Amino acid sequence: MAKTPADLRNIESLVEIVASLRGPDGCPWDKEQTHESLTQYAIEETFELVEAIESAGAERDQKMKDELGDVLFQVLLHSQLASERGAFTLNDVIENVATKLIRRHPHVFGDVKVSGSADVVKNWEEIKKQEKGAKPEYALNVPALPALQRAYKIGKRTEKFKFDWENVEGVMLKVEEEFDELREALDNDVDSEIEHELGDVLFSLAQLGRHLQMEPEQVLRKGNARFEERFNKMVELAKAEGIDWGALSTEEKEGYWLKAKAWLKK
Template identity: 40%
Template sequence: MSKNFDELVTVMARLRAPGGCPWDREQTYESLAPYLLEEAFESFDAIQDATEGKPENLREELGDLLLQIIFHSQIAEETGDFTIEDVCATITRKMILRHPHVFGDKKFDTAIDVLQNWDELKKSERAITKTDETVKDSILEDVPLAFPALIEANKLTKKAAKVGFDWENTEQIFDKLREETEELKKAISEDENIEEEIGDLLFVVVNLARKLDVEPETALKKTNRKFRLRFKFIETELKKLGRNLENSDMKEMDALWNEAKKIYK
């Protein structure tokens, strides 16, 4: 390992050792789980900054994420489960085995060929290592229930599409979108099943994104970010006028929103 990496591992070991940090010493796999998820999402968010030429946040967030991996590995080493060396060795072997076109004699012409081979290799690995002893009733059981809803929906429909359960083209999805929109309007007018129909509508939009090779979580994150910037513009401009959101109205805010759209596209 590199000097910096080894130093980080040593720091974590010291924090967990007798005489170390009381908080760090109390942590378990379970207590750290929310932090791992939080750091993963903060890294996800920092990627947008990096694409805009500001990689500093991503560097910091990846460090925080790496710390969580080392933290879990330190706990594992103390309990005799595995070490950080085992973690690195396992992923290295996996990457070599799943890239026979790089480290072996296989030849693939497209990225799709690579992904198809990747899936086949995953099945073979499970059979050899017997890491998937339980007989599954559905191919969808591979998708964790803990995933955020947009990611889960995308993964579920990708699994289904791989076995042919999919629309032939985007126009068919737009037809379904119109159908679900009408069903939602009906639900609203009858004041029943509104939540269910909203869910169905969102699910179709996720399918549309998948069909267009757009990652829906990333797309919505970018839109959320754009909304933040545009709304902040409204607040800032109102302050310049000696006003605030409470004493403004929709007409004024909408005019400022249209100005913000020209700046934050």
Template identity: 40%
Template sequence: MTDTGYPSTYTGVEQILERLLGPEGCPWDKEQTREALAGMFLEECYEFIEAVEEGDTDKMVEELGDVLFHVMFQLKLGEDNGEFTREDVLGTLVEKLLRRHPHVFGDKQVSGADEAIASWDAVKRQEKAASGGSILEGVPKNMPALAYAQAVQARAERAGFDWDSFQGVLDKVTEELSEIEAASTDDERESELGDLLFSVVNAARWLNIDAEASLRGTNRRFYRRYAIMERLSREQGVSFDTLSMDEKEALWQEANVSS
């Protein structure tokens, strides 16, 4: 690794951050606010997730570093603005981890992962009950819609609100499809489509499939196959836009084999 003059440690990044935000630092960095950085932070998280799904270790290293930098930047802003300290953040985390793992740091006994997550949820329900809140409150409402749906469904299921069987879930998907067909207005169709998506996410949960990751995988496959179709049409000396639907379908099948 190149000798940069800064140690390859948490302290080294802190020193760089101090320099960036100092009197002779970067004008752009010094203008940033928590709100301005939030969108970029989320983007870095997605880039890390993409690296994980691709199994690209080098990319994981880079993107995880970007995520960590944003965390440290937010800590720095909180401290500089007198809002909180890193001890506040880390102390709150320590207390939460201890409180929600009584089977590790207390006397509670669990037989495996399922009982461990049930114990975690029981503690969270107790916390919410004490504050008068809903168990669903902890799920961020600005999450991607599929991920949010799966998260709230999982919490409801762990509280005992769920279908008796997977067939009931599939029947609900079929029901929602028929309701889209029966809808007579744009507002009704939008509402019924939302219900259908929610039901499909529920099916993914029953199959232990991450709906968001599943759709990202399909998006990647579509992108790859569509790009192959465009390349094949160029190789044939024709414009993809001018092909008939039957010709495009033939290219799609060829691209499906090639990918």
């Protein structure tokens, strides 16, 4: 049986716990994991943290504390896996990020002067370029992100290269054009064509969000939350009237959907 550390507020205790989970008498699930198998959880935990940050009410801080812990666990677990194969340890990770932060903030840890956050961002990008070495002049170099967020970032990069629509109206015309091509693909009933055109529609909508100064990932998260709230309220209203929502016709369900929307606007 693994020994429980005495001081659970110490990061070293957490490192010890994770090592125990991977140890000979540890947890079968944790012992089976690899960097690759854990990828999905890194994504899930990050998004759950974002959801906690965007939540409201008295429980927000507790939710954030929980989700920050889950994200930290992912960092520790990957560091433990790397340590086991002699690649690096958590201390190496800490030293690496500390060094990077000092290097990228010469206005805090050096004598560089800045007049505001715009200068900070400009310097940050220049330092990153120096770190990564010379790249093709017009390379996009967009980091790995969820697809909608990456589409937005691609647009931000091409905007810098002056390859962009002049205004919102221009993007709207492109969105309408892509919708027309999607309709045509649906008429042709060819899956590969439909997939292609649907992707173009989603990409164009991401660029529309960018031109409206709205980050599409955040907009969609709010839209998802709004739909879930309305759906739950719709089912709740039906139940309150003694009605089995699942047995209703599509038209009847639509009626409760409208009731839920009206109720939530009160």
